[in-house]
């Protein structure tokens with residue numbers, strides 16, 4: 001059983017909404033209100049329930065102030081460019097002991113701590129949060145105690161696994177697990193394209209490729225062996241897989257991933273620099 005205090009999610013879109021789903025799972029108890037905000041009434045209406053107060057700025061321009069009043073955790077789920085203005089807006093209504101957690105890419109803890117006196121943490125979840133299988137990087141701000149970090153960790157554990165990292169590593173983590181689902185989808189797209197080129201239907205390709213990624217991931221998750229060992233087991237000496245792997249390795253995949261993640265890291269620094 002996970003126990004969490006009253007929480008406000010400001011900007012319950014794709015990521016904030018996934019975290020809201022985590023809070024509504026069986027086994028998670030929120031001691032107090034869950035309040036979420038969005039800009040549009042249509043979006044807010046879809047999230048309202050007996051356990052969730054869902055407010056729209058469209059109906060009530062003070063919705064963010066209402067939401068944070070009494071909240072022990074305030075999760076910022078808006079786009080990165082909106083975070084500074086949102087913090088300025090809610091500063092007068094934030095409780096002194098509230099913990100502010102941002103999931104905004106590229107917005108530094110120092111920039112947020114400069115705007116509010118509360119404890120601030122920064123998190124980088126990924127989209128499998130939507131199915132409760134996120135990997136979230138979590139960095140503590142300078143005012144966060146071990147118990148603050150533990151509390152926020154338990155919040156993100158409602159949607160998957162959590163890795164605590166110093167903020168200096170969060171952009172690097174983002175190039176692996178934040179962007180990582182896109183790398184996996186690209187591999188799936190390309191292998192599916194090959195299957196269709198071989199004469200399989202789109203549906204057959206989806207079963208073959210999607211099923212293989214899922215099955216291989218689950219095999220890895222349930223095995224005590226690492227990926228390299230599991231790969232060796234599929235690769236009989238002088239067999240067909242060995243030939244295919246040799247061709248893939250000619251493309252120097254490890255160097256390719258080094259270059260791809262380095263490019264993402266350069267972009268993260270550009271974005272953080274404005």
Ligand SMILES: NC(=O)c1ccc[n+]([C@@H]2O[C@H](COP(=O)([O-])OP(=O)(O)OC[C@H]3O[C@@H](n4cnc5c(N)ncnc54)[C@H](OP(=O)(O)O)[C@@H]3O)[C@@H](O)[C@H]2O)c1
Nearest residue numbers: 011012013014015038039040043077078079080103104105
């Ligand atoms: N998606 C990801 O993979 C991912 C991963 C890690 C981190 N993040 C971070 O998560 C944040 C949100 O991304 P997202 O993909 O979830 O975007 P999103 O789906 O557009 O969600 C943002 C939400 O904020 C609402 N909003 C806009 N202005 C607001 C305001 N002033 N007050 C309260 N709510 C407001 C929007 O409502 P309306 O739609 O009604 O305008 C929308 O529902 C970003 O900072 C991003 O860096 C995203």
